[in-house]
Amino acid sequence: MTLKRSILLVDDEVSILRTLRMVFEHEGYEVATAANAADAIRLLTRNGCFDAVITDLNMEQEDVGLEVARAAMDCKPKPAVVVCTGFASTKNSRAALAMGIDYMAYKPVELDDLISALNRLILRRQDSGGRN
């Protein structure tokens, strides 16, 4: 029996959350969602055992998704952390690079690329015992 991979999706646009939930459930993931950064950080600090986290950047505040990413990166084992944004800037991209975010996708997202990157990141994370 194989355990389902788990993923936390964070976006303040309900339609995006619904679409991504459908996509990742279809891919065999167990999906949790949060519609704002505060809820996401609460979920991560309470039961942070997700294999992956995909977060929007601009929600209740500009670039607050970086706070979600930071909370995710503090989890042990560390999930694969993906930032997804329609408002990329030099400032937030540089901050994401400095934090060691695993993947950055710009909206509109190529779903095939996102799924394949996520699968690769999760496999590598499993190989390294969540150290990377």
Add this chain to the structure above:
Amino acid sequence: MAKTPSPKVTQSPRMALIVHSDLGVLSNLQSTLSENGYTAIVARDLPTALLAITHHYFDVAIVASQLKEGGDGWPLAGVLHLVFPRAFVSVLAPSDGDVLTLQSAINYGVREVYRESSPAQEVVRNILAAVDPSRNENTRVQ
């Protein structure tokens, strides 16, 4: 009874890989890294770089974003990140501040991007500060 001398613990030299098609850039980076205690292996093309990866364990890598064609250095940087996950992999790119360059850096697991026109001393100083923050105040490169 005389004490048996304890075996000496020898620390292997820190290894750096530099991949760039320009011999001048290679030479400047190599000598600056050597001055700072690194053994620097250089490669001017992808096959040589791949050969070096199979022969050494690298702590630091500096790769040009363009080796033969624009952007072909990025996947090599990604390979270096996969093979040496603890290494500080950096890329020299035409721009260090545009969004697409930074996105490539994140998605290929690169730790830092430097403008390709940056002096070797500045690049190496930044890398050493990131790899070993204690050298920050007492770096040999001025």
